[in-house]
Amino acid sequence: MDSKAHIYNKRIERVRTQLQTCGVEGALFFDLSNIRYLTGFTGSEGVLFLGRDRLALLVDGRYTTQAGRESPHAGIVPVTDKMEGISNLLAAERVGPVGFESSILTYDGYTILHNRLPAVELLPLSSQLSELRAVKDEEEVRLIKAAAGIAARALRKTLEGLAPGIREREIAALLESAMLQEGSEKPSFETIVASGENAALPHAHPGDRALRSGDFVVIDYGAVYGGYHSDETCTIALGTLSPQQGKVYEIVKSAHDRALEAVRPGVLAREIDGIARRYIADAGYGAYFSHGTGHGVGLAVHEAPILSSRSRSVLEEGMVITVEPGIYIPGLWGIRIEDMILVTAEGFRILTEMPKHLVIL
Numbered sequence: 248m249d250s251k252a253h254i255y256n257k258r259i260e261r262v263r264t265q266l267q268t269c270g271v272e273g274a275l276f277f278d279l280s281n282i283r284y285l286t287g288f289t290g291s292e293g294v295l296f297l298g299r300d301r302l303a304l305l306v307d308g309r310y311t312t313q314a315g316r317e318s319p320h321a322g323i324v325p326v327t328d329k330m331e332g333i334s335n336l337l338a339a340e341r342v343g344p345v346g347f348e349s350s351i352l353t354y355d356g357y358t359i360l361h362n363r364l365p366a367v368e369l370l371p372l373s374s375q376l377s378e379l380r381a382v383k384d385e386e387e388v389r390l391i392k393a394a395a396g397i398a399a400r401a402l403r404k405t406l407e408g409l410a411p412g413i414r415e416r417e418i419a420a421l422l423e424s425a426m427l428q429e430g431s432e433k434p435s436f437e438t439i440v441a442s443g444e445n446a447a448l449p450h451a452h453p454g455d456r457a458l459r460s461g462d463f464v465v466i467d468y469g470a471v472y473g474g475y476h477s478d479e480t481c482t483i484a485l486g487t488l489s490p491q492q493g494k495v496y497e498i499v500k501s502a503h504d505r506a507l508e509a510v511r512p513g514v515l516a517r518e519i520d521g522i523a524r525r526y527i528a529d530a531g532y533g534a535y536f537s538h539g540t541g542h543g544v545g546l547a548v549h550e551a552p553i554l555s556s557r558s559r560s561v562l563e564e565g566m567v568i569t570v571e572p573g574i575y576i577p578g579l580w581g582i583r584i585e586d587m588i589l590v591t592a593e594g595f596r597i598l599t600e601m602p603k604h605l606v607i608l
Contacts, residue, residue: 398429544569
């Protein structure tokens with residue numbers, strides 16, 4: 248058995264065990280990231296059935312050859328109509344309760360299957376599968392680390408051209424081009440470059456604003472390598488800053504560092520959020536921290552666990568998460584500092600590569 252097949256088989260057996268605790272004999276997967284995680288299939292359309300003794304990947308004629316190459320350990324089932332294919336498969340399997348990803352399958356899709364399979368009990372699985380990919384294996388960590396390295400090399404190149412007069416969208420284009428040149432498959436998400444008052448928008452879109460001396464420039468970016476994402480935010484200063492800007496940067500940096508230091512297996516994700524949030528609030532800027540402190544990263548750039556005040560997740564060794572506190576003052580500027588880390592037995596290891604001390608260009 249080759250190493251990749253061994254990895255997929257371990258994942259499949261772990262999920263089979265999990266499904267038993269959910270009271271189902273099999274499950275339908277529609278989330279393409281979950282399908283890739285369990286089979287290696289990278290196509291843009293498909294359904295996976297995972298039963299006690301069956302692994303069936305249903306694809307149409309566009310993907311049968313690709314699925315056979317990428318997922319030799321799965322049984323490839325060619326279909327012309329997805330719902331008809333699922334119905335025929337489950338009817339032939341005579342399987343007991345079957346779970347499905349209720350956050351992915353539409354109501355219309357469920358209704359079709361329910362009407363075609365009156366003898367099959369279809370059970371929604373959402374929270375039970377929400378952390379399916381939360382704990383990463385060594386291969387996943389290697390790919391995420393490689394993506395982070397690609398992104399960092401690209402940003403270092405891009406920062407060489409950062410100067411007053413260049414526009415936000417030009418910087419974003421240069422950075423995304425540099426990531427592709429360094430080996431990225433695509434950006435993890437639409438690159439954020441926000442300067443001056445635009446930096447006070449946590450999810451700003453790069454626009455035509457030209458950089459000016461005295462700006463904070465928030466750059467939130469990531470690369471994809473082997474299907475795995477990276478995610479990192481650097482806030483760069485351009486020219487001379489005001490005393491308040493320097494003070495607030497250090498507040499965000501201290502919140503970031505304190506949250507990092509608390510990471511270890513067994514800690515509640517909401518505790519990490521609380522540490523960063525309380526520090527910023529105690530410094531007088533609690534009203535200006537408007538989002539969660541972090542999230543998991545992997546085959547999707549946002550996945551379990553979530554680091555927020557409402558999270559019920561417990562950190563485990565092998566999780567890859569972000570820690571990204573920020574302060575955003577409307578009409579003035581904003582600051583976000585984000586690292587991506589691996590939860591280890593001893594605590595954590597930083598996977599992103601850019602330094603997070605204040606850089607003034």
